[in-house]
Amino acid sequence: MQFPESWLRSFCNPDLTTQQLADLLTMAGLEVEELQPVAPPFTGVVVAQVLEVAKHPDADRLNVCKVDAGTGSVLQIVCGAPNVRPGIKVPCATVGAELPPGADGKPFKIKLGKLRGVESQGMLCSARELGVSEESNGLHILAEDAPLGQNIREHLKLDDTLFTLKLTPNLAHCLSVYGIAREVAALTGSPLIDPEIAPVKPEIDARLKVTVEAADLCGRFGGRVIQGVNPQAKTPDWMVERLARCGQRSVSALVDISNYVMFELGQPSHVFDLDKIKGELVVRWGKVGEELKLLNGNTVKLDEQVGVIADGSGQVESLAGIMGGDATAVGDDTRNVYLEAAFWWPKAIAGRARRYNFSTDASHRYERGVDPAPTAQYIERVTRLIIDICGGKAGPLDDQTLQRPERKPVTLRLSRAQRVIGMPVTLTQVEQVFMRLDLPFTAQAKGSDTHLVVVPPSWRFDLQIEEDLIEEVVRVIGFDKLPKRAPKAPVVPHVRPEARRSLYAVRRSVAARGYQEAITFSFVEEKWEADFAGNTQPIRVLNPIASPLAVMRSSLIGSLVEVLKTNLARKADRVRIFEVGRVFKRDAAVQDGDQTVAGFDQPVRVSGLAYGPADTLQWGQAVRNVDFFDVKGDVEALLAPRQAQFIKVEHPAFHPGRCAQVVVEGKAVGFVGELHPKWRQAYDLPLAPVLFELDADVLTQRAVPAFTSVPKMQSVYRDLALVVTDSTAHDALIGAITKAPSEGLVRGARLFDIYKPKAPVAGMADNERSLAVRVELRDDEQTLTDERIDVAMKAVLASLASEVGARVRA
Structure with a gap:
């Protein structure tokens, strides 16, 4: 919001310098972003x-x-x-x-x-x-x-200063020079000079019928016919000057007058060429298939979510509260006009202009809230300026009030205000603040406390809860009056259980494996959800910041693939990235009061991606690309000392034969696998990255170390050469060995060799291979004898034969 200081002082002129006035506004929440002289010194x-x-x-x-x-x-x-x-x-x-x-x-x-x-x-x-x-x-x-x-x-009044305010969305009542002057008057106690708006006496009886069909779009609609105007009349220099100093270029007298009153009083209005309107005007919601050519030259497609003003033939003439149409725009040949000003519900205007990739001063104000009470006075003000500058004769004012915003009372507890503000505030101070802000209130004694019930005025859309009133009190009293005391709070350390570690520790563990952390948006492209998560019904964002970022992610894989593409575009050949973040999934419906609403689950996931060479370029070993087992080893290291099982499964994001589900203590906690070939091709990746995604909870839990004495007896090792089918899984093989009834002598087993003959070998079928396994046996109390070892190994062989069909290689 930009305006000249002289215009502000014409409504309220406190005994303050320009800098003092700027500081006052900033400390009251109306941040002065810039002070700029109208002209440099000369x-x-x-x-x-x-x-x-x-x-x-x-x-x-x-x-x-x-x-x-x-x-x-x-x-x-x-x-x-x-x-x-x-x-x-x-x-x-x-x-x-x-x-x-x-x-x-x-x-x-x-x-x-x-x-x-x-x-x-x-x-x-x-x-x-x-x-x-x-x-x-x-x-x-x-x-x-x-x-x-x-x-x-x-x-030329060149010693004036331009104020540029950076207003937050709750300060809709300050989107005019008069609105800011009202704040200055409340802050300083200086008198507020209200603009003189005398009703214009109708000289003709011309009317235009207006039908408001959508009360949820328009709460109040006003307008009047003005005949015999001169659209080529020159805009007065004083008006051109003030508009220019608000950053608005002069267009024509009729347009300039509308813009001037909008900056002066905060009410947008629109001037139609009356002779171009067919029949009547109808205020309604748009229809699918309708189109409108706007004043800016753009042609937009409409639907039921956009409010419009149409004529009697059904032709749309204006986007309600946003911009007028080109068909009824005033021009040099205009003689009769229809002046319109209305109260459009903020929810009916919010976001509509952004749908069409533009914004207007009118939509900026309407979507935050425009005071509906003085709509008729605003029309009178515009009418008087049009007649004085462009001539013409005005018809009677048409003012339809359908429904005004309901202002619910808001209660402020004095004790609560004192506690939040952090200093003793008296009842008298609070009452004075409300009177200066023109907030009607009643005080009620409630035991030892006092409750002040405020009914917000029509221009205050932001006063809805108790904290809003507390903010008004402290900003009028002055933030600089708050005591400068250090906060006193007991510092109580929270001891984390030894069996848990923080997400920061998890991040450091992943980084120690050579991965670099990435941070991405939680909302992603809908295509990623279908491709990488198989999710055809993602959670949609009601008001996305960009059309591609329209849904909430249920997996981190798509985000990591996009980061990989960004790095590859910058000539990176080896990429190791990870992310710790929330994903969003639909959950069972939950009860919210009397309503049943959809529930959402938001677990934290840890996901990583490895691409390119398994190691950096070096002389000690040949270059090879990262594979499934490299990342599987990283996952095992992150989960250590707990042992994880890797069970072959299918996942929409991964290669059908190179994907495993990670299971810890019987619970599925994630996936690891190579990206599916079709996605590698679809996303233009020269090589297939290997990814993992795990529940953060399983990584933040860890086993508490327990003391065990050093074994007094030495272990005994026996190697087995086993023939199994190609489909036999490693975990099934090792499980059959460790589950053998060996009186607890088997302490572990490790696969150390795989032999698959290239030509037929006696004793082995084409679908078989030979696995060499080393079995560890130990008794912590006594030395093992050959007899006990033989008995244990026979039990192991029996278990292998029954569980996985393994036999000793001849």
Whole structure:
């Protein structure tokens, strides 16, 4: 929100300097982002009138002008501006004047000199040369009644300051100069000057029928017919100046008046060309298939979620609360207009402009809330300005009130306010704050406490809960009045159980395996969910920040693949990344009061991706790409000392034959596998990355170390060469050995060799292979004898034969 200080002080003029006023607004929550002078410093520039213009004898593009600068003598000035002509009044820099710095950063001083042999006694200035505007189409022509010789800074009010406020969405009532002045009056106690808005007496009986079909779109609609206007009338200089200092370019008188009142009072309005409206106006929701060409030239497609104003033929003429249509726009041939101002429900406007990739001043205000109470007065204000500037005759005011926003009372407990603010606040102070803010209230004694019940006024959409009122109290009293005390809070250390570790420790463990952490959005492309999670019904975001980020992720795999693509695009050949984050899944319905709503599960997952060479380039070993077993080893290390089982499964993201489900203590905790070939091809990956995704809970839990004495007896090892089918799993083989009834002598087994003959071998079928396993046996109390070892090994062989069909290789 940008505005000139002089306009603000015309409504409320506190005895404060510009900087003090800016500091006051900032400390009250209306952050002043920038203070900027209207024009840079310069001296010696006055109002002058061009008396004569003659061609320069030696330059085609120069003119020799006779100028009256109010000094008592006529000055001769050489000027090259294309719009110089006799009779106009322009800024004139006299000899000795200093103009704003140029490109070299040094002030430009006007001296008596000659241009192509003709003496020049000054300089006629453009707005750009004065630093008033960035554009320059020639001399800055002044009003005809500008007094000769008057300092141009005084005449154009160039000593004004532009305020730029950075307003939060809850401050909709401050999106106008009058609204900010109302805040200044409450903060300083200075009188507030209300604008004089006298009703315009109707001179004609012309009306336009308006039917409001959607009360949930429009709560109040007002308008009137004005006939005989002159759309080519010149916008007054004072209005053009104020609009320019609010950052608004002058368009035409009718448009400028509408914009001016919006910046002045906060009420957007729209002017229709009445003769282009067919029949009547209908306020309703849009329909699928309808289109509208807007004032900005864009053609948008409509649906039931967008409010519109249509004519009697059904043709849409305006996007409600956002922008008018091109078909009924006012132009140079407009003679009769229909002026409209309405209260559009904020929820009906919010987000609609962003759907079409633009924003307007009107939608910015309506989606935050515009005061519905003085809609009729706003129309009267616009009507008076149109008649005074463009002429015409006004018809009677049509004001339809369907439903106003309900202002529910909000209760402030004095004891609660004191506790939240952090200093003793008296009842008198709170009452004074509410009176200064024009908040009607009643005080009620409740035991030892006092409750103040406030009914928010029509312009305060932000006052809904007790904390909102507490904020009003403290910001009016002054944040600088809060005591500077260090917070006192008991520091109680929370001892984490030894069987758990933090997610930060998990992150360090993954990083120690050579992975780098990535942080991505929780909302992702819908395509990722279908591809990598097989989720065709993802949780959708109601108001996504971008159309591709429209659903919540149920897996981290898609995010990691996207990070991989980004790294590959930057010529990275070896990538190790991981992420710790929440995923979002639909859960069973839960009861919320009297309603049953969908429940959501938000577990934390740890996911990693490895791509490219298994190790960095070195001389000690040949280059090979990372494979399933490398990442499987990383997962085993992260879960250690607990043993995990890896069970072959199918997953939509992984290669059918290179994917395993990770099971710990009988519970499935995640997956590890190589990316499916079709996704590698679809996402343009030269090599297949290997990924894992685990529940964070299983990684934050760990076994507490328990003391065991060093074995007194040595272990005995026996090697077995076993013939099994190719489909025999490693875990099944080792499980058959460790489960053998060996009186507890078997302490472990490890596979150390695999033999698959290339040609047929006696005693082995084509679908068989030989596995070499080393079995460890030990008795902690006594030395093992050959007899006991033989008995134990026979039990192991029997278990292998019955469990997996293994036999000793001949």
